[in-house]
Amino acid sequence: MxxxxxxxxxxxxxxxxxxxxxxxxxxxxxxxxxxxxxxxxxxxxxxxxxxxxxxxxxxxxSHPVVLRATAPVPGKPSYGQLAGLHSVQDQLDLKSSVALVVDQDTSEVLFSKNDSAVLPIASITKLMTGLLVSEAKLPMDETITITQDDVDTEKFTGSRLRVGAQLTRGELMHLALMSSENRAAHALGRTYPGGLQAFVSLMNGKAKMLGMNDTHYVEPTGLSSKNQSSAKDLATLVNAAYSDERLRELTTSPEHQVVVGKRTLQYRTTNRLVKSPEWDIGLQKTGFINEAGQCLVMQAKIAGRKLIMVFLDSAGKLGRIGDAERVRKWVESNPAVASPLKASNG
Incomplete structure (x- = not known):
């Protein structure tokens, strides 16, 4: 001194x-x-x-120093907010800046709002992941090990599936589609024949084949904001996924248990409407990252109609659920809707 x-x-x-x-x-x-x-x-x-x-x-x-970013910060503007899409008014006063309701049998558009806007789609991505894995007819009883490669380095989200955990491909499919488990979805893409990059290429190829020209994927989970699509394209994806019995079953499963080592893990659906007696849902998927806002796609029977519904960039944690309820009540009170109800500026 x-x-x-x-x-x-x-x-x-x-x-x-x-x-x-x-x-x-x-x-x-x-x-x-x-x-x-x-x-x-x-x-x-x-x-x-x-x-x-x-x-x-x-x-x-006493522990290794690991520099980590935090999970998404609530309140960060979504791409839709930054683009001013929430200023578009609609007759149902939806909280979603993008919405589309289509009759699955006739392709009639019953409701649309910014349906051509291209936005991040978060975990709606997992529908394409599940569709490709299912169509490949890979063995569902094959054991897959969660590795460090499956750990989220995009948003640094957590997971109960620890590195080294072993589950069957079928269990990973169930958790990815029902509970939106990110490591499960990544492991499905990583272990696809040809590896992860080949799988992402197939995702984009499948999108083009379906006519989803607004859609682009860079990874299989939806954690990246570069996974983007439009409501029109996602309605097409829902229709294609609905034709797969496995995807219908897994996306509408209310809960599921898996045994990992000595632990028994309980998982539940991310969509509370699945358990509601007022809903007859044939397929669904939720999604959320800050850039995308709250997202939801569904196929459901309402007032005798098989409808495909897409809600993107919804404000508030329960916004997407509230929007789905608004649409259901609107259709039930107007079962003979014959022409599209268009959103308007003002």
Missing amino acids: HPTAPAMSKPWIRLCHSVAIAALVVGLAPAVADAAPRKGQVAKKSVVAKKRVARSFSARR
């Missing part, structure tokens, strides 16, 4: 030293700046901040 420096206790020196090292390791420069009280600051708050940083550094010394 320099002879003219003020005397400092050894505990204080150790604490400052820990704070400085923690800042270098995890990039907490602001915490270092607050290590000593400045003029106008409350000393008590600075001490609390120092203790928190010290505890954090102490914990990190």
